[in-house]
Structure formats: structure tokens, C-alpha cells
Amino acid sequence: DADVTQTPRNRITKTGKRIMLECSQTKGHDRMYWYRQDPGLGLRLIYYSFDVKDINKGEISDGYSVSRQAQAKFSLSLESAIPNQTALYFCATSDFRGGNTGELFFGEGSRLTVL
Amino acid sequence: AQSVTQLGSHVSVSEGALVLLRCNYSSSVPPYLFWYVQYPNQGLQLLLKYTTGATLVKGINGFEAEFKKSETSFHLTKPSAHMSDAAEYFCAVSERDSWGKLQFGAGTQVVVTP
Numbered sequence: 001d002a003d004v005t006q007t008p009r010n011r012i013t014k015t016g017k018r019i020m021l022e023c024s025q026t027k028g029h030d031r032m033y034w035y036r037q038d039p040g041l042g043l044r045l046i047y048y049s050f051d052v053k054d055i056n057k058g059e060i061s062d063g064y065s066v067s068r069q070a071q072a073k074f075s076l077s078l079e080s081a082i083p084n085q086t087a088l089y090f091c092a093t094s095d096f097r098g099g100n101t102g103e104l105f106f107g108e109g110s111r112l113t114v115l
Numbered sequence: 116a117q118s119v120t121q122l123g124s125h126v127s128v129s130e131g132a133l134v135l136l137r138c139n140y141s142s143s144v145p146p147y148l149f150w151y152v153q154y155p156n157q158g159l160q161l162l163l164k165y166t167t168g169a170t171l172v173k174g175i176n177g178f179e180a181e182f183k184k185s186e187t188s189f190h191l192t193k194p195s196a197h198m199s200d201a202a203e204y205f206c207a208v209s210e211r212d213s214w215g216k217l218q219f220g221a222g223t224q225v226v227v228t229p
Contacts, residue, residue, distance in 0.1 A: 042219035102215035106158030
């Protein structure tokens with residue numbers, strides 16, 4: 001089983017619908033991230049969380065919200081989806097204990113299409 | 116703010132030939148540097164990273180990269196390409212106090228021809 005699991009893997013929805021992408025991890029890491037991948041733009045940070053009580057906006061947080069339900073769970077929501085939110089979304093984790101340098105461990109991605 | 120530039124969005128190499136992927140960054144102090152690889156329909160996985168110490172870093176699958184502070188570069192190489200190297204490669208940087216927040220380049224798609 002994957003250490004970082006994302007659901008759903010693929011989703012097609014319509015403009016204005018609310019969408020939630022879920023991420024769970026078994027790595028025991030304290031830090032979790034949501035990134036968005038667009039062709040030619042690489043990955044951009046949406047939100048990140050260093051623990052359950054710590055949520056921070058990233059580079060492109062407008063139109064998104066997150067919830068850290070537990071150390072192992074981090075959800076991304078689109079309250080009212082729009083077509084330019086069509087993208088591949090990645091959840092990632094990292095662990096700074098023991099002097100780790102912030103290497104990210106990625107899930108397999110959630111492909112979202114907004115019509 | 117940091118930025119990462121990867122030269123070439125697509126690179127085609129022959130099997131057995133040298134793979135060279137270029138990455139330049141802008142940062143006021145030497146950052147942490149990473150190369151990630153993404154195979155089709157998969158998430159990203161770490162190839163190698165530079166944090167401190169030796170500037171030539173060896174990673175998985177025969178890849179290596181050299182940190183050159185004077186050139187603000189972290190180019191990725193592999194002496195002999197294999198068909199299984201076909202993937203997208205991302206260079207990323209992280210400031211030393213940014214706690215895992217990475218700035219990614221746009222990516223380079225590598226095609227390996229027989």
C-alpha cells in the first residue's frame with residue numbers, strides 16, 4: 001500500500017460544484033502539503049500544515065480551503081469549482097525530525113477536471 | 116523570492132547517450148536543491164538532493180548532479196540513458212529556513228529513443 005494515499009484519483013465535475021480531495025498518510029510525518037501541477041508551470045504550493053493546529057497559505061491559495069482532521073489526514077476543498085482549477089493535485093508529506101532536510105514524499109495525484 | 120529555471124521543456128536522447136538536464140536557481144544564499152522524477156500516472160519521487168558538503172551528489176538510477184555556487188546551477192546528468200529513464204524531471208529549491216516548502220521548475224520531459 002502507498003504511504004501517501006489520495007482519493008479520488010480522478011474526478012470530473014461541473015462549474016460551481018463543491019469538491020473535496022482527501023489525503024492520508026502512514027509515514028508518521030508531521031508536515032503535509034497540497035501542490036497543484038499544470039503543464040509548463042511545474043508544481044505550485046496551495047496550502048501546507050506543520051501540525052493539526054497549524055495551517056498556512058501557499059503561493060496560490062485563492063479559491064481553495066483545507067482541513068487537517070488528524071496528523072495523518074489533510075483535505076483540500078474547492079468550495080465552488082471553476083474551469084481554471086482543472087489540474088493534477090498532489091498531496092505530500094515531510095518530516096523534520098532527526099535533521100531531515102525537508103524532502104517531500106508524494107501521493108500519486110488526483111486529476112480534477114472542471115467542466 | 117526564489118525562482119528555478121529549467122532549460123528545455125523537452126529533451127530527446129538516444130539510448131546509451133549522455134543525459135544532461137539543466138537547472139539554474141536564484142537565491143541570495145545557497146538553498147537546498149532537489150531533483151525529482153515523475154513517471155507517467157505517478158507521483159514525484161526524489162532522485163537526489165544537495166544540502167551541504169560535497170557538491171557532487173549521487174542519486175538513484177545512476178543519476179548525479181553538481182552544485183555550482185558560482186553559476187547558481189544544479190545540473191542533472193546520467194552517463195548512459197536507458198529506456199526506463201523516459202519521464203518528466205523537476206528541479207526544486209528550498210530555502211534553508213522554509214521548512215519543506217519547495218519552489219519547482221517547470222519540468223523537462225525526457226524521451227529516450229532506441
